[in-house]
Amino acid sequence: MLRFDRRLLQHFDWVMLLMLLLVSGMALINLYSATYSADTGVSGIFYRQLLFFTVGLVSIVLVITQDYQKLAKLGFVLYFFTLILLLYTLLFVKTIGGAQRWIDLGFFNLQPSEPAKLILILVLASYYANTEVAGGYRLRDLIKPVILTIIPFVLVLKQPDLGTALILVVIFVTLTLFVKLRWATIGILGGSGLLCAFVGWKYLLKEYQRKRIETFLNPESDPMHHGYQILQSKIAVGSGQVFGKGFLEGTQGHLHFLPERHTDFAFAVWAEEWGFAGSVFFLSCYFFMLIWGVNIAMSAKDKLGTVLAFGCVMLIFWQAVINLFMIMGLLPVVGVPLPLFSYGGSSLLTNMLAIGLLMNVRMRSFPASPVPSPDFRP
Numbered sequence: 510m511l512r513f514d515r516r517l518l519q520h521f522d523w524v525m526l527l528m529l530l531l532v533s534g535m536a537l538i539n540l541y542s543a544t545y546s547a548d549t550g551v552s553g554i555f556y557r558q559l560l561f562f563t564v565g566l567v568s569i570v571l572v573i574t575q576d577y578q579k580l581a582k583l584g585f586v587l588y589f590f591t592l593i594l595l596l597y598t599l600l601f602v603k604t605i606g607g608a609q610r611w612i613d614l615g616f617f618n619l620q621p622s623e624p625a626k627l628i629l630i631l632v633l634a635s636y637y638a639n640t641e642v643a644g645g646y647r648l649r650d651l652i653k654p655v656i657l658t659i660i661p662f663v664l665v666l667k668q669p670d671l672g673t674a675l676i677l678v679v680i681f682v683t684l685t686l687f688v689k690l691r692w693a694t695i696g697i698l699g700g701s702g703l704l705c706a707f708v709g710w711k712y713l714l715k716e717y718q719r720k721r722i723e724t725f726l727n728p729e730s731d732p733m734h735h736g737y738q739i740l741q742s743k744i745a746v747g748s749g750q751v752f753g754k755g756f757l758e759g760t761q762g763h764l765h766f767l768p769e770r771h772t773d774f775a776f777a778v779w780a781e782e783w784g785f786a787g788s789v790f791f792l793s794c795y796f797f798m799l800i801w802g803v804n805i806a807m808s809a810k811d812k813l814g815t816v817l818a819f820g821c822v823m824l825i826f827w828q829a830v831i832n833l834f835m836i837m838g839l840l841p842v843v844g845v846p847l848p849l850f851s852y853g854g855s856s857l858l859t860n861m862l863a864i865g866l867l868m869n870v871r872m873r874s875f876p877a878s879p880v881p882s883p884d885f886r887p
Contacts, residue, residue: 522805522871528798529849529864533562535779535791536850542757543771543778554771554852561854565861572865573872580866581638581813584631588657591628594621595664610668622665622673623855627863629680630820632657637688638813645691651698654681672843676828683823688816738774739838741767745777746837753784771852773844777836792833799826805871814870821863825849828860 537559544552572580594612598621602609611618633654642650658681666674682702690698745761754760759781761767770778780788799822806818825848832847834840846853848860 516875517872520872520875522868524801525798525805525864525868525871528794528801529861531794532791532798532849535794536775537562538756539775539779539782539850540771540852542759542782543775545757557854558852558857561857562861565858568858568862569865569868572862573869575869576873577814577817577866577869578811580869581631581635581817584628584635587628588632591621591625592660592664594619595625595661597621599664599667608668608670610670617854620853620855622661622668622670623853623859624862625661625665626673626676626680626824627821627859627866629658629661629677630684630817630824630863633681633684634813634817634820637684637816638811645689646685646694647691648694648697651685651694654685670844672831672845675843676824676831676845679827680820680824683827684816684820687819738768738842739835742774742777742836743838745774746780749781749784749788751785753780753782753787756782758782772846773832773842773851774836775851776833776847779850780836795829799829802867805867805874808874809870810874814873818867818870821867824863825860 537555540558541551541555544554546552598609598612602612605611610620610622612621636654636657640646640650658677662674662677665677682698685698686695741761745759745767748754748761749759759778761770761777761781767774767777776788779791783791802818802822802825806815806822809815809818828845828848831840831843831845832851835842835845846856849857849864
């Protein structure tokens with residue numbers, strides 16, 4: 510007979526749910542403004558994102574009903590399925606805007622590189638949780654996680670999607686450092702990373718990707734082409750001043766000076782309309798949600814839960830840091846969206862599933878009930 514463990518409801522993470530609804534609410538308000546037109550009204554993009562958000566909530570409910578330990582066992586199956594999708598995009602998907610990233614499902618354009626980030630966290634967490642090494646991991650202990658990372662990295666880089674490919678590497682580095690390495694291993698990996706960066710700059714990056722980095726260092730050198738996005742973003746952020754220009758009153762966005770205002774540069778629209786005060790409020794809510802996620806990781810009942818929860822937090826954290834620094838001109842434009850805030854169905858669903866995994870770990874942070882002996886009498 511199936512019995513429901515009431516402790517799951519007692520440990521339901523209402524705080525994480527509240528922060529998710531608060532951040533997503535601000536994101537939808539911002540998207541409404543970013544896509545609004547005085548002639549045609551609100552864009553269909555807003556309604557699609559609202560639909561994606563609703564599907565995301567349903568997905569969270571489905572995720573939290575299953576023990577994360579069971580989900581981790583499916584990690585490698587999902588990993589190989591994702592590799593097939595990534596390979597399919599390279600071989601059969603038509604090029605859009607110079608890239609092969611989206612699979613047209615008719616009702617939805619799936620970007621397989623987005624769920625690939627979360628699934629990589631799932632398989633790396635499973636590996637590290639099941640591989641105990643005294644004194645820290647050695648190089649030979651990292652062969653398998655390196656291979657697990659390199660394969661999707663290469664497939665995503667070939668699309669080309671430099672931003673997402675770099676996020677895969679950052680996920681691997683962050684989780685690997687988190688589970689503890691030997692100092693010799695850190696030194697070797699650090700040197701190898703510098704060598705790979707040099708080789709990548711010299712031989713792997715395309716010309717437009719190198720141009721983006723050069724523009725980041727000096728955006729004024731090409732203000733009407735590669736430097737245009739950074740300059741307009743900085744103007745939008747600065748023009749918001751203390752309290753902003755008001756909802757639907759942002760000029761950089763509504764006069765179409767700001768490119769990609771509903772995707773990569775969505776936060777610039779928010780900063781212009783709500784100013785410094787609104788930006789601080791949003792970022793406070795956003796990073797409180799992440800800090801709460803770290804607390805979930807630290808209170809998990811086992812190593813798998815700790816590494817999995819920490820990986821989900823870092824997935825959102827690094828994307829957010831890269832996007833915000835990009836908007837402020839502190840990093841080159843690499844096409845990384847602001848999680849839960851920028852428009853994009855694949856990105857939104859992936860990050861909401863990450864939140865669902867965090868809530869899953871939190872709900873099961875209590876120790877397992879002892880199994881009664883055969884002689885037990887109530």
